Amino acid sequence: MIIRASLTALILCFTLITTAAQSSQPNFKKLHKARWQQVESENFRILINGERHAAIELAQELEDFRHFIAVYLGFVQQPLSEKVPVILAKDKKTYKALGIPKTYGGLFASNNGYAIFTYAGGIFAPRAEGERNRSRETILHELTHMLMENSTFGYPRPVWFNEGIADYFSSYRKTGGQIRIGDIGGMSQDFVSMYDFDTGKFKSVDVEPLLKSSHKMVHDLFEPNGGRTQATVRHNFYIRSLWTVHYLHASPERWDSMFKYLRLLGDSNDVDTAFKQAFNTTYAEMNASINNYISQDYLIAPVFDIEKRGIHFPKVSTDVSTLEKRTAATQLYQNISKLGGRFWDMKDRDNMTSTLESYYPDFFSDANSKNSQFLIMDYRRKAWKKTEDKNYAGANKIYQQAFKRYPKNELIQKGLLFTWDQLGTALFDKHQWKRSAQIYEAALKVFPDDNYLQNRLSEIAQNWAKAKPKRSDALYTDFLKRYPNNKSLIHAIKEYELHRLQPLLDSEDYKSALRSLDKSVVFFEKDRLKSYRTVYLYWAQSYIDQGEFKQATQIYHRALKQFPKDDALKVYAVSTWHDWAEPLIDAERWTEAISIYQQAVKNIDDESLSYNLAYCENRLLGRDL
Incomplete structure (x- = not known):
């Protein structure tokens, strides 16, 4: 069964409103004051600082949605290592305290586990009997991302497909014994925002650039302080992705062609080749087809009759509890950390860490705990950002801070060694032998048995001695005095002694060779x-x-x-x-x-x-x- 929804009566009801992006930062003082409850179902763990009955209804809705996508739409799910956390802020103030810019109505994180973030804005109504609920759509949008990520679906998922299908499935509504997807009644504002009132037509979907868009391009559209123009471009990208998926899903043949297209991409075909083979048309022709489809009075939306189709939803049981302050802080921190360093600078993260430790001094003390693992990842993320800017001194400083906390962590050790080496190498390349040696000497104080560091120090001694031949004996004497057990240095000095003699031996000036030995520093008596x-x-x-x-x-x-x-x-x-x-x-x-x-x-x-x-x-x- 299909449903056709009219656009004609809706065109004059909406206008496009864009807002400039604003960065935020986690505010754990505010989060810590809140009273957090937890609602657990088979696959979800919802943290909410609002009314628990809304979270219970939301758990049922999420389980139903997951079941429908997995069983009836064919996106079979792999087992999850843990229940999916959903952080449901009761209002925008709490949502802001999570450290998420207001340009994001919701976020899906896939970083050392899944997490969904959204806010309810005071209107939960997750069953969506009629009226549109932006918060609910955001949750389903983000959940679709998770389901796609966790499915056995083996094809590539281009960014337009990811966002288009997430928007499309977020229109899922179970009402009157039916399930509806793509009902324009719940999506009309998105469609109308692309309507050109001057020409009386919809703007072109621009299929070719849409299909060739990259994840980085879309990520850049969410940069804080991007302004009104960036917000418009971002909004248009999402609408065009939705239009394209809506058009493709309206026809079984087109839907099959889309999966063929994705399979061809997975076989290492470029976009142009895959498009031509899968759709047997041109970009211009598909542009026209999509625009004609959108411009018609009625759009096609699938309707699944629950009784006639024999659709069965398992009964969902939930466990409800009020979380202790520390438990809530732990869960919030771990899930916020899954967002990575996308929105906050080092100072913001340090503030969050210090705030948590002011409440719980041992919050990060166990090096093997999940809290510490996230903090370690954060240290590495901040340090890597410095290395991308070639700021190895800044990265080294971060790793030294991390090393003080977690001296036995191998990743921290490797990062510390890497940044020391980069600093030392940069000075080495500039022939600044003394400063380069000081870097490696500092590293050897922490890692005295590291062969690589010892070899690098030996290289510095050799090159320094070659550059300053009159001081070579004194340089080697000083190095050997400080590092008498450096095997690489010892070998280098022995080679130095031999090479010092070789020119005299080659010229058969043996008397001068003996005099040279009589006058030279004796490094090794034996x-x-x-x-x-x-x-x-x-x-x-x-x-x-x-x-x-x-x-x-x-x-x-x-x-x-x-x-x-x-x-x-x-x-x-x-x-x-x-x-x-x-x-x-x-x-x-x-x-x-x-x-x-x-x-x-x-x-x-x-x-x-x-x-x-x-x-x-x-x-x-x-x-x-």
Whole structure:
């Protein structure tokens, strides 16, 4: 069954009124004074500071609406982790105290759970037997958002579809044994506001820009202090979305085409391709069709006869209770927090936090409580806003405040490390080594075992030393004194010592290399020998490569005189004496070989040298060992 409602008699009854948006802030002092009651049904938990009987009727209406959308319109619902909170302020003053600008008649929050906010304006009448009730429509609009969000509906939901279908379903009315959706009698003001009295026609719906509108674009239309023009644009967007959904739902074929369109979007098609394939028309043709549909004397609205259609609504039972002050404060805070940082600045949030703690000092003391989790998210949200503006100092300050409260929270720790790193990196890139080091040093005081921070500090030391070569020894000495256990720094300094020698080794200026070692700062005593050994080995090898073993053994003699207990040097020296003598032994030039080994045993106490000396002496005498 369908119902046709006339527009003709309504056109002169309404005018469009827009108001400038005004920002607000939560006023927990006012909220805390109020007497809050709770009405619970199977799927909803309504907080109200007005008459409880209205909330009971509202619970029945919400359950009926949810059941109808889920069962009879096919938007099957997934199980909820918790009952949906509905914060129903009794008037605009209370609604303002929730921190919501007056441009929002209601809000649906989907952030760590669902929540619906609206106000009753002193007129609850949720069953809507006849007259229009804006508060009721706002609730159903926001509830539709939740039902779409929670449904098994697997297609994309463009912003025009989200808002259009929410407005369309918000016209739901159960009256006289019937359910009506899209009845123009309850929506006439919305339609008439788009009527151009000069031309006697409705303004164009502009299908193409409507379908291509983004969530960000619509979000921007709600920026506080947007003025009358912004309010008009916002209002027109919602009406055009409603018109489009109303038109599509009036025909089963068009409704099927709309779902095909959404499916095509989900298959990664762009708007133009999906539109052409789903509707087989042009934007201009659909514009004309929608305008003709709206301009006719009667609009089609579905009517569901409850008895004939066999529609059954489960009986709703409710539990009613008056909330203790702290319980009410907890529920209000947690649900207000689901709105995120959309309307208030850091000062507003800090005021709310301090007000709650003035009533209940331990309100945020349990780091694992839901109150604390929302506060942590708020800290992160505020800090992220600072980082978007590249204000890492401001973000770091926020994370430090959060860290004082929740030092073991990993998200806070990561945020604190991230902002410290951004600050340090910015200074590093500007070659402001000292200030960059101070940032990472501050971070290491909080996270002394963090490898990344230690590595960054080592990088600063290396680059600073390269930029100031005359001060490099002093810089490394200072860094090592403050961070003796920084493995990355220790490795860097060892590399520095080696690289300092390398140019002298490459140029075979071994005397200068030794003098450099004699004058340089000794960072690691156990590595002193290694550096000297490297020079002596290079120097000796340079002679060996030229076959000048006598000079090579003299280098080793000098080395062992300086480091007599170095077994590695001894091994290299012994090997050099053998390399010098072995060709003579092979040639049976025993006298020359004996001379070499006699020099060798005077310098080095080694069994293999003594054995070879005896062997050569016996062979010279014609004897075998």
